[in-house]
Amino acid sequence: MTTTYLVTGGAGCIGSELCSALLSRGDRVVALDNLSSGREEHIAELLKNSGFRFLKGDLLDPSALEAALEGVDFVYHLAANSDVKFNADEPDRDLRQNLVATQQLLEAMRRRGLRKLAFSSTSAVYGNSPLQPIPESQACRPISLYGASKLACEAMIAAYSNLFNIQAWVFRFANVVGGKVRKVGRTVISDFIAKLRRDSTRLEILGNGKQAKSYIQTSACVESMLFIVERAQRPYNLYNLGADDVVSVTRIAELVAEAMGLKQVRFDYTGTEAGWPGDVPRFLLDVAALNMLGWRCRQSSEAAITRAIQDILAQD
């Protein structure tokens, strides 16, 4: 029997690859996306598949949400504001787009008796953890509204899971990179490429360059999500998801310059420990639980970055 999945944020970088993976194993997929950061080109190929249906709409619009849930068995909830920076012009952005949207979805699922939900959370929920690598059992203290809103979503999901027997899978992603993740301001890679195209002699690096984080490619990210949903069968399943190493921002700058064939780039550091307010400068996720379940990231963080740089440069 085929399963019908709703993928919210289905035209996004991760969402569109997830749709593709689900379709390729024969399942049916409804993608809901308001195209605020998702792109139609990400799903152009998928539209040829008869099992795929795309709805342009917003989770905060009850009629769009109801239409999207029609006939659905399982929800992958990936739609979110994914910008970590605070915007004083829109201070409730994370609250509305992440938390209120998630509650609307949970309520609609409760009313329909829909009982399967997978959710893309983030390593940003941990904030500056004193313990590294960070296990899932570590207490969270987010330092950005983005991280706070994702932790809030997790908490709502845990409550709905308990109250209404909704089986849930929650993924705390490392930084996700890939060919599609190339909007300027979205990742350090596309920022460096954009800056070096404007001036190939110098590169301004936000922070002291020693920020060191874990990265994972979108394809590995999708592969592990599907693996976890298949294998983890508790009522509420929470997993860190990433490689077991880090790469520094200065190293990423070197890799970008090298890939662009630039040899004499001067690195100018703004000098702070974090790149911007709310940025977690250093984190390494403890992925022992995911490894024990049977999945291990085949690519190191540096390999994921290197591949993403190639893919982004190849497209522009």
Added chain:
Amino acid sequence: MTTTYLVTGGAGCIGSELCSALLSRGDRVVALDNLSSGREEHIAELLKNSGFRFLKGDLLDPSALEAALEGVDFVYHLAANSDVKFNADEPDRDLRQNLVATQQLLEAMRRRGLRKLAFSSTSAVYGNSPLQPIPESQACRPISLYGASKLACEAMIAAYSNLFNIQAWVFRFANVVGGKVRKVGRTVISDFIAKLRRDSTRLEILGNGKQAKSYIQTSACVESMLFIVERAQRPYNLYNLGADDVVSVTRIAELVAEAMGLKQVRFDYTGTEAGWPGDVPRFLLDVAALNMLGWRCRQSSEAAITRAIQDILAQD
């Protein structure tokens, strides 16, 4: 120099005692309350004090919030929906009254450059913790929307604290009891009293009676909050707050029957492990951090319950 405090939920059970304590040491107090669960009688005495101002209004009303913050130096944010049970007629109650209200307050504080905030959270953020007693470093997995919304508030406060240098004190309360906490449906004590007044021969007990939790009196609660705010001076200060023991629901039933002079009450148990969906049946907070700071609860949980029963019976 006197400080001017805003106490949101200032006409509530804890809020009104906090207002009283602040006034008695010579500070000025503005109390904001929408009187949805707070009562005017709680603050009737305080209105005679020239340092006290009461505003009937809702945090979700921007003009009420702005009026309340006028001239304020420090905010005690206690206003909240405090009902742990889910209400299908108002599924977004906790989201609006707890989380959206808290974000509105945080935003108003940010715009005004107000930098001191104390917040009443709850032991319900932990959910069914595998580790008992539960230290503050334990990961949270709430099982009620009430607990989820309070954890979400904590997360928002942590983010604002980091982004805008707001010094924050967050208290995870054990169950708070006292003479004012007597609304039926609010605590197990007032429920037992109401039931035994209807029928003094039998008492229906929700759950199996083995639920065992920590209790603290409102007066001890207020005393410890003031102590923590004075002594703990990190940017973000998080403390469990309660006695270091538990008392079972069956024992509370015995204490209530005894205080009412009833000797032959039959206890009928509904039999489930938790009293209702979202109820955390057993918890003991690890209060080592609070003890190390220099404060220890003088009353056991049973002593707090016994005193609260007397105070409630004396008033009716």
